Amino acid sequence: MLKAGIIGLPNVGKSTLFNAITTANSLVANYPFATIEPSFGTVELIDQRLNQLVKQIEPDKIVYATIMFVDIAGLVKGASKGEGLGNKFLSNIREVDCLIHVVRCFDNKNITHVHNHVDPVSDIETINLELIISDLEIVDNRINKLKRKYESGDSSVAVEYELLTNIKKTLEQNRMLDLSEFSQEELTIIKNFNLLTAKPRIYVGNINETYLSDPLKSPHVQALAEFCKKNSEQYLTICAEIEQEISNSLAQEKELEEIIQMFGIEETGLNKIAFKAYEMLGLCTFFTYGKKEVRAWTFKKNSLAPTCAGVIHSDFERGFIKAEVIHWSDLIKYGSELKAKEAGKLRLEGKQYVVQDGDVINFKFNV
Known part of the structure; x- marks a missing residue:
């Protein structure tokens, strides 16, 4: 399972973002070090391709790919030498696959800043x-x-x-x-x-709701974008408070499409973060598809078919014979496996087949 560590200075919106990710209600407070112990949360990666497959076949069970997020205490200058909550909290993120570095890109007099002024680039340099x-x-x-x-x-x-x-x-x-x-x-x-x-990292600018429709109108986001361009880094923007409202609405079983329309956004920031993490780590998704279950499986880009079979079970890899493959888009286009097969879209692939992102696969094996 992909594990992502959320880092940043105190009071930049890390715990608000974590709450939105997990609806775990990690303590949020307007003072440094409100988060003392790291919080862990596992969430589903909402993949619209899988959702379309689900609508087509209406399976008994749906299984999304998952990501574990780790929220640690806000770091401060001198953390590596024991300042603030010290080196202990740096060690909490050594096991993660990538870093989500939350950067404050909003002004709010009611939320203190450890340096008493908002400066995204200075904040990044402090943590780095x-x-x-x-x-x-x-x-x-x-x-x-x-x-x-x-x-x-x-x-x-x-x-x-x-x-x-x-x-x-x-x-x-x-x-x-x-x-x-x-x-x-x-x-x-x-x-x-x-x-x-050495860990892949994404800088996440936490912005005011005012700038949701055009983040680059924010001078703080402009500074973040310029820093990332200069240093060949990646960034995206979210409004953590809005993400938490979306998350709370989902917890109340409202439809995601309705919520997104309500806030005037195309996709949740959380999904953007998750897919960006996948992209950075060279991860892809294949699907298994049937009336009993539709499931997303995570694999490394350029993996061969037997290796992907092993993601499901070691027996599948050990006894691999062949893979029946249809791309998810063809399955949706033709409406069923049978019609996709009649259209020549089902392929039989062997041990040297490089699995593609979005493949729907039925593995044949014998042990």
């Missing part, structure tokens, strides 16, 4: 510096452990030592890591350290 300092400590410790072996000519540690030395130089320049700069061998080594600066 704490991540950098925390990672530097880990990298330094490992370099010191390897140093004697490396200097004695032990070739078994050479790649790791030289890699970590280069990473240290990057971090000392107050730069986050860019994974595209590393080889596959180096990425495997980096993965062992759960470095925060």
Whole structure:
């Protein structure tokens, strides 16, 4: 299951966003460190492709892909050295797959800001510096452990030592890591350290409702957009308070389409965050489809059919014979599996087939 960590300064809307994501009512308060222990919530990824398949066949059971969100205490300058709630809370997010960095892009005199003024870029740099300092400590410790072996000519540690030395130089320049700069061998080594600066990240600008229709009219969003363009980062905007209202309405079993129309938006911000996280991590979805169940399954982009079969059960991968594949759009277009098959849209694929996002698959296996 994809695990995403929500980070940011205190009072930027992290816990409000988390409540909207999970309707878990994590404590929201107008002072720093209202969130003491990390909160965990698992939510469904609302996939409109799956919804269309469900409408077509009306199965007994529907299973969406899921994401776990982790909301930690608001970080402050000096967190890596124990300030605020300290290093403990940085360790809470080392196990996540990606970071959702919530940035305050709204003005509200009734909600305090830890620096007494709203400056998205300064806030980002404050948090990123704490991540950098925390990672530097880990990298330094490992370099010191390897140093004697490396200097004695032990070739078994050479790649790791030289890699970590280069990473240290990057971090000392107050730069986050860019994974595209590393080889596959180096990425495997980096993965062992759960470095925060190496995790894929999305900056989420929390805006006033006023700017929902055109976020770039906000000077704070303009600053965020310019920062992200300059640093090749990704961002999106949401209004956490509106997202929580939407979430509360859903909890009252109102129709999502009705709620979205009510707030004048095309898609919930939460779904935008979830799909952006999928995109960053190179994740895709295939579906299984039948009267008993329609289900979404998550897989890594460019995975072969047997690997995807193994996502369902290891026996499916071990005894893989073939895969019956129809793209979800063809299934919707022709109205049923039978009609899609008659139109030549059902394919039999073997072990070398690269599964595509949106494939509807029936695996054939024998063990």
